[in-house]
Each structure stands twice: as C-alpha cells, then as structure tokens.
Amino acid sequence: MQDSNDIALPKFDGERFFSALDATRSARGITWKKVAEQAGVPASTLTRMSQGRKPDVDTLSALCAWSGLKADAFISSQPRQKPETLSEVTALFRADPNLSKEGAIALEAIIKAAYEQIRKIRG
Incomplete structure (x- = not known):
C-alpha cells in the first residue's frame, strides 16, 4: 500500500519498448537474430525481453542506439522532474x-x- 506522502517511482515499460523494437525490426525486414548481431546484444537477451524481462542498462543503450528509440519515451512517472x-x-x-x-x-x-x-x- 502506498502512503499519500510517497512519491511514485518512475517505471520502465519494457513491454512497450519491446513492441517498439519489434516494429523497427519488422520495418527493416530482419530477424531477431540479425537485430542481436547489429545491436551487439545476445539473442538470448531479446528472447527474455519477449517474455517480459527488462533489459539491463547496457542492453537498453545498445538497442536504443540501434533502433533510434529514446529510452525516456518508455519511462512513466507523473509529474516528470526537470533535469538539473x-x-x-x-x-x-x-x-x-x-x-x-x-x-x-x-x-x-x-x-x-x-x-x-x-x-x-x-x-
């Protein structure tokens, strides 16, 4: 149970991120194996992500660079803080x-x- 004074922690929406990756993969007409090769991540990591696991920060970074997606688009928290x-x-x-x-x-x-x-x- 969340206390009324608690701040909602930001959450990474791994499912939505994986869905966006899948759309990129599909648009490029390549297999998940090819995604893994091009992004420099293990294919097994992509399989785990398809099963709902969230990527580690290095994998997230590599997949964002490969796809052109912005990680912060998949982070939810209200209201978002302005960076220092x-x-x-x-x-x-x-x-x-x-x-x-x-x-x-x-x-x-x-x-x-x-x-x-x-x-x-x-x-």
Missing part, C-alpha cells in the same frame, strides 16, 4: 567529440564552480 542544469551541461560535455575526457572534466569543474558561486549570490 548542471547534469544536462555535464552530459553535453561528456558527449562532445571535440573534448577529451580530461577536457570535459576540466570544463565541468569550471562551470560547476561558477554556477555555485552565482547561484549563492542570487539565492
């Missing part, structure tokens, strides 16, 4: 192919320090 600005900036720096890992970390440190200082002044 610093977490979005950090993710952008880490994804930037023009930055080395060390460069991204250095920029994060600079931005975080400036952000915290300005936020303190304002708040």
Whole structure:
C-alpha cells in the first residue's frame, strides 16, 4: 500500500519498448537474430525481453542506439522532474567529440564552480 506522502517511482515499460523494437525490426525486414548481431546484444537477451524481462542498462543503450528509440519515451512517472542544469551541461560535455575526457572534466569543474558561486549570490 502506498502512503499519500510517497512519491511514485518512475517505471520502465519494457513491454512497450519491446513492441517498439519489434516494429523497427519488422520495418527493416530482419530477424531477431540479425537485430542481436547489429545491436551487439545476445539473442538470448531479446528472447527474455519477449517474455517480459527488462533489459539491463547496457542492453537498453545498445538497442536504443540501434533502433533510434529514446529510452525516456518508455519511462512513466507523473509529474516528470526537470533535469538539473548542471547534469544536462555535464552530459553535453561528456558527449562532445571535440573534448577529451580530461577536457570535459576540466570544463565541468569550471562551470560547476561558477554556477555555485552565482547561484549563492542570487539565492
């Protein structure tokens, strides 16, 4: 039983995700074995997903990259929280192919320090 003060935890809809994967597979005219090869995931994992098991984070990432699906489209929670600005900036720096890992970390440190200082002044 959920207390009225409890926050609803986000849930990943694995069934809906698998259905969307199946639609992608079908549209591309390939077998599940081929999906596994192209996405770089074990075929047995796809079989387990077809039986209602949820993928682990690495499998989810590989299947999203293969299919073009966005994982957050299959996560339900109401209301959805707006991401923190610093977490979005950090993710952008880490994804930037023009930055080395060390460069991204250095920029994060600079931005975080400036952000915290300005936020303190304002708040």
